[in-house]
Amino acid sequence: MNQNPQSSEGRGDDDAALSDFLASLMDYTPTIPDELVEHYLAKSGFQCPDVRLTRLVAVATQKFVAEVAGDALQHCKARQATIPKDKRDKQQKDKRLVLTMEDLSKALREYGVNLRHQEYFADSPSTGMDPATREE
Amino acid sequence: MNPMLKDSNTKATSKLPRRGKRKKKGLEVKDAQVAENPSEFSFAIAKIAVAQICRSAGFKTTKSNALETLTAVSTRYLETIVRLGASFASASNRTDSNLFDLVNGIHDLCSVEGFPGGSAIHKGDLLRSSALREIMNFVNLSDKVPFAKPIKCRDVSEVTIDSGTLTCFSNQAKTHIPRWLPHFPEQNCDQVLVKERKCGEKYWEHSFAGDENSVISQSNHMNGKEGKDTRMELPEGREKMKFKIRGEEEKHVGLGVNMLTGVCKGRKRVSWNHNKMNGCIIDNNQDEKR
Structure with a gap:
């Protein structure tokens, strides 16, 4: 483990906190299961018998997903707040917080992922002929 | 330990994500699909985990395409972290990755949105990196949401x-593997x-090493039917074989094998020095007799 020169440096509270954190990962149960992470570890050639590193990978991914989902939630709330009141009453039933591609693409754009979904499905020859009939 | 290895029985394993989806709290996952290959199975498990994280973030419902997209992005994120860690380890002439490789990989991925101290990541202490500290804070502050269903390990x-x-199966534990x-x-x-082996085929070396006399004994019985079985066992004394390819009728001297079905089917020029081949066989037999 301690092959880098950095390990010999830096002692104090940070190291104690880090060692406590790594020890706490033994008891921590991430949402992403260990078996899934180990599958990706094996797929990518990451070889390490330490369970704590597996959990650390799971936690890092979980943090990323949680941040993206949190940003998408903020976008969702902001989008719902911009709807005028008279229309909002009609859409009261749909005021549930729904993760949509629109919010997700906005949230992922901050993380360097450019996501675009197709604007319409050309399921009939007349689709797209009249832009006024298009919803988006 | 590997969840993908147990996916050969798709019916048994595919029940797992289906149950998880149904149990799960009103998230819109309509189709309960049967995973046909390991990647689909891993994707289904990751989808459940991502849906749980979305629910803990505050969402009540997800569109299925948005959930699948977020799952694809998150699995690629995980894979990229791991691959970066493995590449850092291999760059240091190690096969086993350690915490520093992982922190370096996390740094590379977090550099897109930036983090405190990101301008001097190669100078400072890796263990004091703020990206790692953010993960520590996330673990300490967030609620623990375990996976919906235990995954049975085959x-x-x-x-x-x-x-x-x-x-x-070997009972010896080989730690280097x-x-x-x-x-x-x-x-x-x-x-x-x-x-x-089903077709009665043998390895070339077994065909000579197993029975020394088979070459000589079968040399007189070579004909078209036996050519398939004894194709590696050439007789000792055979006449020189000639055949012409372009437009003229082919001559088969000595052997009754229809060469049109074999070597010269593609009408290509083939040279075959039988004297050398026979010489090799004789030498092999002599070596074996010694």
């Missing part, structure tokens, strides 16, 4: 490797494989 030793190879690799076949498996 024993790795039960997995058959490939068709045609025989799986042999990575865990995800299948077991080595034992040494006597080679002989078992030769016996179990």
Whole structure:
């Protein structure tokens, strides 16, 4: 483990906190299961018998997903707040917080992922002929 | 330990994500699909985990395409972290990755949105990196949401490797072999494989080493029907064989084998020095007799 020169440096509270954190990962149960992470570890050639590193990978991914989902939630709330009141009453039933591609693409754009979904499905020859009939 | 290895029985394993989806709290996952390959199975498990994280973030419902997209992005994120860690380890001439490789990989991925101290990541202490500290804060502050359903692990030793190879189980723990690799076949498996070949085919070396006299004894019985079985056992004294290819009728001297079905079917010029071939066989036999 301690092959880098950095390990010999830096002692104090940070190291104690880090060692406590790594020890706490033994008891921590991430949402992403260990078996899934180990599958990706094996797929990518990451070889390490330490369970704590597996959990650390799971936690890092979980943090990323949680941040993206949190940003998408903020976008969702902001989008719902911009709807005028008279229309909002009609859409009261749909005021549930729904993760949509629109919010997700906005949230992922901050993380360097450019996501675009197709604007319409050309399921009939007349689709797209009249832009006024298009919803988006 | 590897969840993908237990996916050979798709019916049994595919029930797992289906149950999880149904149990899960009103998230819109309409279609309960049967995973046909390991990647679909891993994707289904990751989808459940991502849906749980979305629910803990505050969403009540997700569109299925948005959930699948977020799952694809998150699995790629995980894979990229791991691959970066493995590449850092291999750049340091190590096969085992450690915490520093992982922190370096996290730094590379977090550099897109930036983090405190990101401008001097190669100068400072890796263990004091703020990206790692953010993960620590996330673990300390967020609620623990375990996975919806326990994943049953099938024993790795039960997995058959490939068709045609025989799986042999060794009780010896070989620590230098990575865990995800299948077991080595034992040494006597080679002989078992030769016996179990269906078409009666033999290895070239076994055809000579097994029976020395078979070459000589079968040399007089060479004809078209036996040509398939004894194709590696050439007779000693054979006449020189000539055949012409372009437009003229082919002559088969000595052997009754229809060469049109074999070597010169593609109308290509073939040169075959039988004297050398016979010489090799004679030499081999002489060596074996010594």
